[in-house]
Amino acid sequence: MLPEADLGVCFQLQDDDVFDIELKLLLEGILLRYQHDFRDYSVASLRRRMRQAMERFGCATVSQLQDRILHEPAVFAQMLQFFTVQVSEMFRDPAYFRMLREKVVPVLHTYPSIKLWVAGCSSGEEVWSLAILLEEEGLLERSMIYATDINVEALAAAEAGIYAIDRIAQFSENYRQAGGKRSLSDYYTAAYKGAIFDRRLRRQFVFADHSLATDSVFSEVHMVSCRNVMIYFNKDLQDRALGLFHEALVNRGFLGLGMKESLHFSRHAASFRELAPAEKIFQRA
């Protein structure tokens, strides 16, 4: 029998420490089982979301959750919500969209055809917002908007373009502040507690299952909008994603980030120049 002091060393890890070990194992398991790679996501955010998932699925430990995820694909499909879903708004951060109208649209007008990429589009609020903006600026007809995410359910929601009616007041206020030229209600019809956005806006959308962690560039584009997605990545994965954007963008193509994101701490900092620093719009250098 071991002396008591040695036992102490073996067992002094707190449950809280073991949690991190279990989390690493779970991420490896998910990669092997489902080919989704979350190993370079922000650990602090993952911990919180896994605790929420454990509560949702009634699991006392991450290991119990792992058992269900590996053996029940339906559970993994639901888990994707915990890993990826960001709550957004249409025309979130109106100043960003005002600046797009002011500084980006005039340049886009010089191209005969335009491709835009909304990376990590989640349930599509940003995609529909951009489509409305392009429509009002007379550019939608010659635009193609690629909307990508790793969450197939979110992509389906994005494509449906139906949002709860109680969110519309906020969307409308944002739209107004973003320099909207009409009334947001011109673009949707209300039915069954939902606002259904105009199918005609959707003709130029291409939805695709694409991972910034494991996939490569699929097209040349004139603008990338990837807002509040990379805050959930660690530095390596942020660098990978920015590398993809740099590769995809045409020379002097545009990159839009979330209001609290920056390129300062990335090795790609010198690959882009600041076009609108406060609104976080960059241009490929």
Next chain:
Amino acid sequence: MPATLPSTTIAAPPRGLRLIAIGASAGGVEALGVLLRALPASCRAAVVVVLHLAPGRSSRLPQLYAEHCLLPLQEAQDKEEVLGGTVYFAGPDYHLQIEPELHFSLSLDEAVNFSRPSIDVLLESAAYAYHHDMLAIILTGASADGAAGLVRVRNLGGSAWVQDPADAVASSMPAAALQRAGADRVLDLRQMAASLALLGD
């Protein structure tokens, strides 16, 4: 709750501290000023502050305190390295976290205790990143934010100081922290400032 009562004496913080995380809410603007004024220029720990304010107001906090603090102050940015001897503030409308590699990360996940930034979110992530090498301080506030985070800090070996609820403008936040997590020291602001002044060499 620990069997021994928390200490109320003025004494230097634990040696080798690398992080001091401070949470404050109602009444916190002034209380925080008292502590930030007390920090010596030789402080080697990073100081990270979550102060609940109305949306849009908190982005000017570094300027507000700059005149009376000997350390550089700034808003913490996503993926920025956490440096010792610097005071960082959580910006408005995002949670502020510290990653295991000791850089900041932001999150737009839902509010915790009706707050974003939330003190719990900062403390929880900091506890994992720093273990024994951190001190968490809970000041005045009319919320329960910080209590759950303080439990995690203490579980993972960090120290906890809580403002004496009787000394706080709003007592419920320090009281909730004491009830749920306990503390190594319960101090009034004057004692806390005097203790922080003993940091460094």
